[in-house]
């Protein structure tokens with residue numbers, strides 16, 4: 001039985017949250033004028049090209065997108081929410 005770390009109550013409900021995270025980086029115009037395009041070029045050369053080559057030879061099959069599953073506990077007594085592993 002999981003107990004609330006705040007109030008000690010065992011009236012806790014577990015919620016499973018499936019989270020797909022999308023990370024986007026925002027860069028300013030100055031970044032793109034100076035080094036942004038160089039990094040993009042290198043990224044393309046070192047990641048996109050090998051990825052395409054791997055795809056052709058079927059090497060990239062072991063790489064998958066992973067869903068991250070979170071378990072969240074919600075205390076019904078005091079309303080505290082924390083993450084459970």
Ligand SMILES: [Zn+2]
Nearest residue numbers: 004007075078
């Ligand atoms: Zn509580």
